[in-house]
Amino acid sequence: MCPYRFACSVWRRLCRRRLPQRQPSASARADSLRQLAESLVVVSTAHLSATTLQRLHADTLSINAYVHRYGAFLYLGCPPEVLPDETDLRHIVEMAAQADIAWLGFDIEGPVADGLPLFRDPAEETFQGMP
Numbered sequence: 001m002c003p004y005r006f007a008c009s010v011w012r013r014l015c016r017r018r019l020p021q022r023q024p025s026a027s028a029r030a031d032s033l034r035q036l037a038e039s040l041v042v043v044s045t046a047h048l049s050a051t052t053l054q055r056l057h058a059d060t061l062s063i064n065a066y067v068h069r070y071g072a073f074l075y076l077g078c079p080p081e082v083l084p085d086e087t088d089l090r091h092i093v094e095m096a097a098q099a100d101i102a103w104l105g106f107d108i109e110g111p112v113a114d115g116l117p118l119f120r121d122p123a124e125e126t127f128q129g130m131p
Helices: 005-015 026-036 050-057 087-098
Strands: 040-044 066-068 071-075 103-107
Touching: 087 103
Parallel strands: 040 103
Antiparallel strands: 066 071, 071 103
């Protein structure tokens, strides 16, 4: 038996001429994207305590956050892959998990969610301290 038999078979498969494939219809492409969709909810940064907000700005939260000028996005996963150490944020993440939310956004102009505690007046949220 040839010691290169496996390598030769792989090489032959790679070198085969590929026929052009038909383009999927617009609705099939949309369905493909729809299958990849994950839910996102954006809420006010007023739902975060001053300590958690400070950690968010410093990018030192116990979970990964994608910080931007007006807040941040957190990828939670569905179910959440990691629960945060910050108590106020953990409460929000647990509620998001019950609602099958994969992405959680915090924005200074985000809406106030019923059932979540407020640490500041949302109307007084400012851009101060944002990166």
